[in-house]
Amino acid sequence: MGLIDRLQNQKREQVFKELLGKKYSSLNDLNFAYDPIEEILLIRIKRLVMDGKINEAENVLFESIKKSKTANSIYIAGEFYTMLKELSEEQLKERNFSPEEIDEGIADIKELF
DSSP: OHHOOOOOHHHHHHHHHHHHHHGOOOOOOOOOOOOOHHHHHHHHHHHHHTTTHHHHHHHHHHHHHHHOOOHHHHHHHHHHHHHTTSSSSHHHHHHTTTHHHHHHHHHHHHOOO
């Protein structure tokens, strides 16, 4: 595993530890098996992030959780916030987002679960 992969994995570990708290032990222990609707949601969110529409992506995430919270919703949120953690502060700023908003979003997700 290269340095970039390790850094990305560390950020992913950090996000999931923060989201799941004491329920978290290792990424290897998590079951990332999404149903087709969840897959579509994740693809939509990733597409919005890639298009620079982070606020819209976050809104879609929260709307979907409020509409129908599933066991996998927290994992989808983890994937979303991992993507954001992988962006530099400058990239976030260009997309009208900040590291503080990432932390706030993670805290808001934790409250929902």
